[in-house]
Amino acid sequence: MSAGKKFEAMSGNIKKIAELAQTSKSSVSRVINNNGYVSADVRERVEKAIASINYHPNAGARTLRGSPSRLVGVLLPSLDVPFFGILAHSIEQAFFALGYQTFICSTAESQDREQAYVGMLLAQRIDGVIVASSRQEVDPFTPLRDRNIPMVAIDRPMPGLTDVCVHVDNHYGGTLLAKHLIELGHREIAIISTPRHSEPMIQRVNGACAALAEHGLKPVQIAYGNEHNLGAGRRLATKLLQKTPRPTAIIGTSDTAAIGAMHAAVDLGINVPGDLSIAGFDDIPEASYVLPRLTTVSQPTRKIGERAVHRLHQMMSGELELAVEDRLPLKLVVRQSTAKI
Amino acid sequence: MSAGKKFEAMSGNIKKIAELAQTSKSSVSRVINNNGYVSADVRERVEKAIASINYHPNAGARTLRGSPSRLVGVLLPSLDVPFFGILAHSIEQAFFALGYQTFICSTAESQDREQAYVGMLLAQRIDGVIVASSRQEVDPFTPLRDRNIPMVAIDRPMPGLTDVCVHVDNHYGGTLLAKHLIELGHREIAIISTPRHSEPMIQRVNGACAALAEHGLKPVQIAYGNEHNLGAGRRLATKLLQKTPRPTAIIGTSDTAAIGAMHAAVDLGINVPGDLSIAGFDDIPEASYVLPRLTTVSQPTRKIGERAVHRLHQMMSGELELAVEDRLPLKLVVRQSTAKI
DNA sequence: ATCAGTTATGGGATCGTTCCCATAGTGGGA
DNA sequence: TCCCACTATGGGAACGATCCCATAACTGAT
Numbered sequence: 044m045s046a047g048k049k050f051e052a053m054s055g056n057i058k059k060i061a062e063l064a065q066t067s068k069s070s071v072s073r074v075i076n077n078n079g080y081v082s083a084d085v086r087e088r089v090e091k092a093i094a095s096i097n098y099h100p101n102a103g104a105r106t107l108r109g110s111p112s113r114l115v116g117v118l119l120p121s122l123d124v125p126f127f128g129i130l131a132h133s134i135e136q137a138f139f140a141l142g143y144q145t146f147i148c149s150t151a152e153s154q155d156r157e158q159a160y161v162g163m164l165l166a167q168r169i170d171g172v173i174v175a176s177s178r179q180e181v182d183p184f185t186p187l188r189d190r191n192i193p194m195v196a197i198d199r200p201m202p203g204l205t206d207v208c209v210h211v212d213n214h215y216g217g218t219l220l221a222k223h224l225i226e227l228g229h230r231e232i233a234i235i236s237t238p239r240h241s242e243p244m245i246q247r248v249n250g251a252c253a254a255l256a257e258h259g260l261k262p263v264q265i266a267y268g269n270e271h272n273l274g275a276g277r278r279l280a281t282k283l284l285q286k287t288p289r290p291t292a293i294i295g296t297s298d299t300a301a302i303g304a305m306h307a308a309v310d311l312g313i314n315v316p317g318d319l320s321i322a323g324f325d326d327i328p329e330a331s332y333v334l335p336r337l338t339t340v341s342q343p344t345r346k347i348g349e350r351a352v353h354r355l356h357q358m359m360s361g362e363l364e365l366a367v368e369d370r371l372p373l374k375l376v377v378r379q380s381t382a383k384i
Numbered sequence: 385m386s387a388g389k390k391f392e393a394m395s396g397n398i399k400k401i402a403e404l405a406q407t408s409k410s411s412v413s414r415v416i417n418n419n420g421y422v423s424a425d426v427r428e429r430v431e432k433a434i435a436s437i438n439y440h441p442n443a444g445a446r447t448l449r450g451s452p453s454r455l456v457g458v459l460l461p462s463l464d465v466p467f468f469g470i471l472a473h474s475i476e477q478a479f480f481a482l483g484y485q486t487f488i489c490s491t492a493e494s495q496d497r498e499q500a501y502v503g504m505l506l507a508q509r510i511d512g513v514i515v516a517s518s519r520q521e522v523d524p525f526t527p528l529r530d531r532n533i534p535m536v537a538i539d540r541p542m543p544g545l546t547d548v549c550v551h552v553d554n555h556y557g558g559t560l561l562a563k564h565l566i567e568l569g570h571r572e573i574a575i576i577s578t579p580r581h582s583e584p585m586i587q588r589v590n591g592a593c594a595a596l597a598e599h600g601l602k603p604v605q606i607a608y609g610n611e612h613n614l615g616a617g618r619r620l621a622t623k624l625l626q627k628t629p630r631p632t633a634i635i636g637t638s639d640t641a642a643i644g645a646m647h648a649a650v651d652l653g654i655n656v657p658g659d660l661s662i663a664g665f666d667d668i669p670e671a672s673y674v675l676p677r678l679t680t681v682s683q684p685t686r687k688i689g690e691r692a693v694h695r696l697h698q699m700m701s702g703e704l705e706l707a708v709e710d711r712l713p714l715k716l717v718v719r720q721s722t723a724k725i
Numbered sequence: 726a727t728c729a730g731t732t733a734t735g736g737g738a739t740c741g742t743t744c745c746c747a748t749a750g751t752g753g754g755a
Numbered sequence: 756t757c758c759c760a761c762t763a764t765g766g767g768a769a770c771g772a773t774c775c776c777a778t779a780a781c782t783g784a785t
Contacts, residue, residue: 056740056741056742057741057742057743058741061765066764066765067764067765067766068741068742068743068765068766069743069744069764069765069766069767070763070764070765072742072743072744073763073764075742076743078744079744079763079764080761080762080763080764081762081763081764082762082763082764085763085764097506097527097530099503099506099507100507100741100742101447101448101507101509101740101741101742102444102507102508102509103443103444103445103446103447103448103453103508103509103740103741103742104444104448104740104741104742104743104770105444105741105742105743106442106444106742106770107442107444107445107448107740107741107742107743107769107770107771107772108741108742108743108744108769108770109743109769109770110742110743112444121473122463122469122470122472122473122476123466123469123470123473123474124469125464125466125469128463128464128465128466128469128472129463129464131463131488132462132463132464132490133464135463135488135489135490136490136492139489139490139497139500139501144487144504144508145487145488146485146486146487147472147476147486147488148476148480149473149476149477149480151477156480159480160480162440163485165438165440166440166441166442166443167443167444167485168442168443168444186438189438272669273669273670273672273673302673303673305673305675306673306675309675328613328614329614329670329673332614332643332644332646332647332670332674333673333674333675334646334647334650334674334675397770397771397772398771398772398773399771407734407735408734408735408736409735409736409771409772409773410734410735410736410737410773410774411733411734411735413772413773413774414733414734414774416772417773417774419774420733420734420774421731421732421733421734422732422733422734423732423733423734426733426734441771441772442770442771442772443772444770444771444772445740445770445771445772445773446771446772446773447740447772448739448740448741448742448770448771448772448773449739449740449771449772449773449774450739450740450773451772451773
C-alpha cells in the first residue's frame, strides 16, 4: 500500500513503562488505575516514567478487556445550521466534562449515512448514543437498540427505539405563535415549514393549525421546503408573497426560515412588521440580531443538550431503567417582527 | 461500581461468525478484509452470518494489531460560532467520505482542555489531527508532534508543530477592508477585534492598519473583546460609538463582531450605512441576511476544511512529505452596510 | 513421476491492557 | 509459635482481531 516515510508513531506501552520504572506491568496497571496495593516508591517511579515519555494507555486495548470505551455518539442532521451547532456544542462540552469522548455524526438526513454511522459507532463499541434524527424512520438505528446500547432521543420521541427522550412541546410552541398573531388581529396567516420531513417542524405546523382552527381559521397556505437554511426560507416566502391576496403574517417553523422570509419581504418592498408580521421558532442568537428583531418561540437549546447528556449518563451507569420523557419549557419572545394589523 | 441492570451488549466476535458459518476465524477475517483466498461458498456463508447478527469487527482490536485506527481529531475553539460550525461540518463530512471517523474537540480556547483532548486523542491512537487553535501557544500539541502524528494547521501556520497549513491571507483581507473604506472617503475608522488573542484576528487588524498607514491614517480606536459572539461586538461598538468624535466607519474582524456592531448603531439611532459604515470578515451565511446586508471579506470556509482534510489524508498515506502552505483566495464582497461618506 | 504454482483452509502467535492468582514479607492476636 | 490479615509484587491468561505459517488438494509443465 501507500509508500512513503513510515510514521513510527508507537507511543510506548505498559511494558516499556514497567522497564523504565524497574517494576512489572501489573504494578504499572495498578498505578494507572489506582486500585490494588502499590508502595509509594513504585508509584512515584511509575508516574515519572509515564510522564517521561508522555505515555497514554491504549484505549482500544482497554475496551478489549471489557472496560467501557467512554465513547459516545451523537447523530444529528447537520452541524452548519446554527441550532444544531449549538446543540452539538453543548452536548460535546457536557460529555467532555464527564470524561467522555464524543463522535459527532452529521447524517445529512440520509438513511444510508445514518446506517454507515451506526456501523462505525458499533465498531468503536460506543457506550451510548444521542439521536436527533428528525425523520421518522427508525430502521437505521435498530442495531443499536438490539445491542441494548443506551440511547436518548432528542427533539422528538422515537418509539420502538428508546423510552428516554428530551424535547420540547413543538405542538404547543406552534399554538403560541398562532395565538400571538391572532391576538394581533391577523387572519390571513401563512406557514413556511422546512425541511419538509422533519418531525418537529410538522408538530409546529400542526400546533399552529390547531390554534387557528380554534378560531375558525386555517392557514392561507403551508409552504414546504427541503433544506434547513436561509435561502430556502427566502425562496418559499418569495413565492408566497407574490400571490394575491397576500397573507398578513408568516409563521416560520424555524428562525432560519423566518429570517429568510424577512429578506423575501425586503426584496419585494414589503414592510415588516408594518405590512407583514413574521415569527420564527428556536430563538437562535441571530434571531435577536436581525432587523426588525425576530419574534420567536424560544427553546432552551443548550439545556436540551445538557439534559440529554445527563440522561444518557444515567442510563450508562445503570441508574435509569424506566422510561423518562423530559419536556423542557418553551417561551414566546415577542420582539419587533410582529405587529397589530 | 454502578449497579443496575447490566447491558449485555456483546455484539458477537469473529469466532462466533466462524461458528455460524462453519469455518475458521481465519477465513472470516479473509472475507471481511477481502484479501487472501476464499471460496465463493465460504464467502457467502460468512456474509450471511455477519448479516444475521449484524456483526461489526471491534475497531479497537484491529488497531491493536497495528492497523490504522481511521480515527482523526479536529481541535477548534468552539462549535457554536457559525464560522467554526461550518468549518467543522465540512471537515467531518469530508472525512466521512474517506471512511474516517472524526473526533470534534471544542477547546474553548483553554490550554487545559487542549491538553486533555490531546491526551484522549493519543489514547485513541488517532491517525491524524487538524488543529484550528487560534492562540499562539504550541505546548499542548507537542506530544502529537513528538509521535510524528500527521497534523494540518488551519487558519494560521503553527511553526514548530507542523509544516502543513491551510489558510487565507488574513493580513491581506484586512487591507481589502481598509482600502474599500478609504475609497469610500472614510478617514475616521475604528476596528473591533474579538476575541483578542486570536492570531487570525490580529493579522486582520494588522492588515487594516497597514493599509491605513499607506494613506497616512491610523485607526481612531482598536477595541478588543474576549468572546466570539454577537453580544461582544455589540458591547464594544456601543462603547466606541458613544465617544466623540464618532468614527465614520467600523471594521469588524469577523462578521459576528460586525453584526453586533450594527445593532449597537441601531440602539444609538445611528443610521447604517448613512451615518456609519460597517464591514465584517468571513462572509458567514448570516452576513447576507442582516439588514443592511453586510459588506465583508469572503473566505471559502468549506473549501478550507476540505483542503485540510485532503492534505491530512495525503500525509496519512505518506504521500506528502514536504512542507505545504495552501493559501486560499479571499474576496471583498461589497453589500449595503458600507457607503460613501 | 516430480515440481512449482495456485487455490483454499485452519492453527496459533501477537498486539496492549486488565485482572486473577500465586508468592512472600510483615505485624499482631491467640 | 502458629495463623491470619494486610501489604506488595509479578506471572500469565484472557479480550478480538490480523496475519504468518503449515497443510493440502489440484493443475499443468517438465
